[in-house]
Amino acid sequence: MSETKLEEGLATAADRFDRALARLATSVRDLNTRLQRHQRMEVDTQRLVHERARLATELDKTAARAKRLDDSAHEVSRRLVVAMETVRAVLEKAE
Template structure:
Protein backbone atom coordinates (compact mmCIF):
# COMPACT_ATOMS: atom_id res chain seq x y z
CA UNK A 1 0.00 0.00 0.00
CA UNK A 2 2.91 2.31 0.69
CA UNK A 3 3.94 2.19 -2.95
CA UNK A 4 0.44 3.12 -4.07
CA UNK A 5 0.22 5.96 -1.54
CA UNK A 6 3.56 7.41 -2.52
CA UNK A 7 2.55 7.14 -6.19
CA UNK A 8 -0.69 9.02 -5.35
CA UNK A 9 1.27 11.70 -3.50
CA UNK A 10 3.66 11.99 -6.45
CA UNK A 11 0.73 12.39 -8.88
CA UNK A 12 -0.90 14.98 -6.63
CA UNK A 13 2.40 16.87 -6.36
CA UNK A 14 2.84 16.70 -10.15
CA UNK A 15 -0.71 17.99 -10.67
CA UNK A 16 -0.05 20.84 -8.21
CA UNK A 17 3.16 21.74 -10.04
CA UNK A 18 1.31 21.62 -13.36
CA UNK A 19 -1.42 23.90 -11.97
CA UNK A 20 1.23 26.30 -10.69
CA UNK A 21 3.03 26.26 -14.05
CA UNK A 22 -0.26 26.89 -15.88
CA UNK A 23 -1.03 29.77 -13.51
CA UNK A 24 2.38 31.28 -14.18
CA UNK A 25 1.91 30.83 -17.93
CA UNK A 26 -1.52 32.45 -17.71
CA UNK A 27 -0.01 35.37 -15.79
CA UNK A 28 2.82 35.70 -18.33
CA UNK A 29 0.29 35.78 -21.19
CA UNK A 30 -1.76 38.45 -19.38
CA UNK A 31 1.38 40.55 -18.87
CA UNK A 32 2.31 40.16 -22.55
CA UNK A 33 -1.16 41.30 -23.67
CA UNK A 34 -0.99 44.22 -21.26
CA UNK A 35 2.42 45.27 -22.63
CA UNK A 36 1.13 44.99 -26.20
CA UNK A 37 -1.96 47.04 -25.31
CA UNK A 38 0.22 49.67 -23.62
CA UNK A 39 2.50 49.68 -26.66
CA UNK A 40 -0.48 50.11 -29.02
CA UNK A 41 -1.79 52.96 -26.85
CA UNK A 42 1.64 54.59 -26.91
CA UNK A 43 1.86 54.23 -30.69
CA UNK A 44 -1.58 55.82 -30.99
CA UNK A 45 -0.49 58.71 -28.78
CA UNK A 46 2.64 59.18 -30.90
CA UNK A 47 0.51 59.24 -34.07
CA UNK A 48 -1.86 61.79 -32.50
CA UNK A 49 1.10 63.91 -31.39
CA UNK A 50 2.55 63.88 -34.93
CA UNK A 51 -0.85 64.80 -36.37
CA UNK A 52 -1.18 67.66 -33.85
CA UNK A 53 2.34 68.82 -34.67
CA UNK A 54 1.58 68.81 -38.39
CA UNK A 55 -1.66 70.69 -37.84
CA UNK A 56 0.06 73.26 -35.62
CA UNK A 57 2.87 73.71 -38.17
CA UNK A 58 0.28 74.31 -40.88
CA UNK A 59 -1.58 76.81 -38.68
CA UNK A 60 1.71 78.57 -37.93
CA UNK A 61 2.47 78.84 -41.65
CA UNK A 62 -0.99 80.28 -42.26
CA UNK A 63 -0.56 82.75 -39.38
CA UNK A 64 2.82 83.86 -40.72
CA UNK A 65 1.27 84.36 -44.16
CA UNK A 66 -1.55 86.47 -42.66
CA UNK A 67 0.95 88.47 -40.59
CA UNK A 68 3.05 89.18 -43.70
CA UNK A 69 -0.07 90.14 -45.64
CA UNK A 70 -1.19 92.49 -42.83
CA UNK A 71 2.27 94.05 -42.81
CA UNK A 72 2.01 94.69 -46.56
CA UNK A 73 -1.46 96.20 -46.18
CA UNK A 74 -0.21 98.36 -43.29
CA UNK A 75 2.65 99.70 -45.43
CA UNK A 76 0.22 100.45 -48.28
CA UNK A 77 -2.19 102.26 -45.91
CA UNK A 78 0.71 104.29 -44.47
CA UNK A 79 1.88 105.21 -47.97
CA UNK A 80 -1.63 106.33 -48.94
CA UNK A 81 -1.98 108.37 -45.74
CA UNK A 82 1.29 110.16 -46.46
CA UNK A 83 0.11 110.89 -50.01
CA UNK A 84 -3.26 112.14 -48.71
CA UNK A 85 -1.57 114.41 -46.12
CA UNK A 86 0.76 115.83 -48.77
CA UNK A 87 -2.22 116.48 -51.04
CA UNK A 88 -4.11 118.23 -48.19
CA UNK A 89 -1.03 120.38 -47.39
CA UNK A 90 -0.67 121.29 -51.06
CA UNK A 91 -4.35 122.32 -51.20
CA UNK A 92 -4.09 124.34 -47.96
CA UNK A 93 -0.88 126.05 -49.12
CA UNK A 94 -2.60 127.50 -52.21
Protein backbone atom coordinates in the same frame (compact mmCIF):
# COMPACT_ATOMS: atom_id res chain seq x y z
CA MET B 1 9.88 3.41 -4.11
CA SER B 2 6.42 2.65 -2.90
CA GLU B 3 3.33 3.26 -4.94
CA THR B 4 2.01 5.74 -2.35
CA LYS B 5 5.16 7.85 -2.48
CA LEU B 6 5.03 7.76 -6.27
CA GLU B 7 1.40 8.94 -6.23
CA GLU B 8 2.26 11.69 -3.73
CA GLY B 9 5.17 12.76 -5.92
CA LEU B 10 2.93 12.81 -8.98
CA ALA B 11 0.28 14.80 -7.11
CA THR B 12 2.91 17.30 -5.92
CA ALA B 13 4.31 17.59 -9.43
CA ALA B 14 0.80 18.02 -10.86
CA ASP B 15 0.06 20.79 -8.29
CA ARG B 16 3.33 22.55 -9.15
CA PHE B 17 2.53 22.21 -12.84
CA ASP B 18 -0.99 23.63 -12.31
CA ARG B 19 0.43 26.60 -10.36
CA ALA B 20 3.03 27.20 -13.06
CA LEU B 21 0.30 27.13 -15.72
CA ALA B 22 -1.79 29.58 -13.67
CA ARG B 23 1.22 31.92 -13.37
CA LEU B 24 1.84 31.59 -17.10
CA ALA B 25 -1.81 32.38 -17.88
CA THR B 26 -1.63 35.44 -15.61
CA SER B 27 1.58 36.56 -17.30
CA VAL B 28 0.03 36.14 -20.75
CA ARG B 29 -3.05 38.17 -19.71
CA ASP B 30 -0.81 40.90 -18.26
CA LEU B 31 1.31 40.94 -21.41
CA ASN B 32 -1.80 41.14 -23.57
CA THR B 33 -3.08 44.07 -21.48
CA ARG B 34 0.27 45.86 -21.81
CA LEU B 35 0.32 45.25 -25.57
CA GLN B 36 -3.18 46.67 -25.94
CA ARG B 37 -2.15 49.73 -23.92
CA HIS B 38 0.94 50.09 -26.08
CA GLN B 39 -1.14 49.88 -29.26
CA ARG B 40 -3.53 52.57 -27.94
CA MET B 41 -0.52 54.77 -27.14
CA GLU B 42 0.82 54.21 -30.65
CA VAL B 43 -2.53 55.23 -32.15
CA ASP B 44 -2.69 58.29 -29.87
CA THR B 45 0.88 59.21 -30.76
CA GLN B 46 0.17 58.97 -34.48
CA ARG B 47 -2.95 61.09 -34.02
CA LEU B 48 -0.90 63.70 -32.14
CA VAL B 49 1.80 63.69 -34.83
CA HIS B 50 -0.83 64.31 -37.51
CA GLU B 51 -2.49 67.00 -35.41
CA ARG B 52 0.88 68.68 -34.82
CA ALA B 53 1.61 68.66 -38.56
CA ARG B 54 -1.82 70.13 -39.29
CA LEU B 55 -1.36 72.83 -36.67
CA ALA B 56 2.14 73.65 -37.96
CA THR B 57 0.76 74.09 -41.48
CA GLU B 58 -2.07 76.23 -40.13
CA LEU B 59 0.42 78.32 -38.15
CA ASP B 60 2.59 78.83 -41.24
CA LYS B 61 -0.43 79.98 -43.25
CA THR B 62 -1.52 82.31 -40.45
CA ALA B 63 1.98 83.76 -40.11
CA ALA B 64 2.14 84.37 -43.87
CA ARG B 65 -1.27 86.07 -43.77
CA ALA B 66 -0.19 88.20 -40.80
CA LYS B 67 2.91 89.28 -42.73
CA ARG B 68 0.80 90.22 -45.76
CA LEU B 69 -1.55 92.21 -43.51
CA ASP B 70 1.40 93.92 -41.84
CA ASP B 71 2.91 94.78 -45.23
CA SER B 72 -0.47 96.12 -46.37
CA ALA B 73 -0.80 98.22 -43.22
CA HIS B 74 2.64 99.73 -43.83
CA GLU B 75 1.71 100.51 -47.44
CA VAL B 76 -1.58 102.12 -46.36
CA SER B 77 0.28 104.15 -43.75
CA ARG B 78 2.83 105.29 -46.33
CA ARG B 79 0.09 106.31 -48.76
CA LEU B 80 -1.74 108.21 -46.01
CA VAL B 81 1.43 110.15 -45.23
CA VAL B 82 1.87 110.98 -48.93
CA ALA B 83 -1.80 112.03 -49.18
CA MET B 84 -1.54 114.23 -46.05
CA GLU B 85 1.62 115.86 -47.40
CA THR B 86 -0.11 116.50 -50.71
CA VAL B 87 -3.14 118.02 -48.95
CA ARG B 88 -0.85 120.15 -46.78
CA ALA B 89 1.07 121.36 -49.85
CA VAL B 90 -2.16 122.24 -51.64
CA LEU B 91 -3.48 124.11 -48.58
CA GLU B 92 -0.20 126.04 -48.27
CA LYS B 93 -0.44 127.14 -51.92
CA ALA B 94 -4.05 128.17 -51.42
CA GLU B 95 -3.14 130.57 -48.61
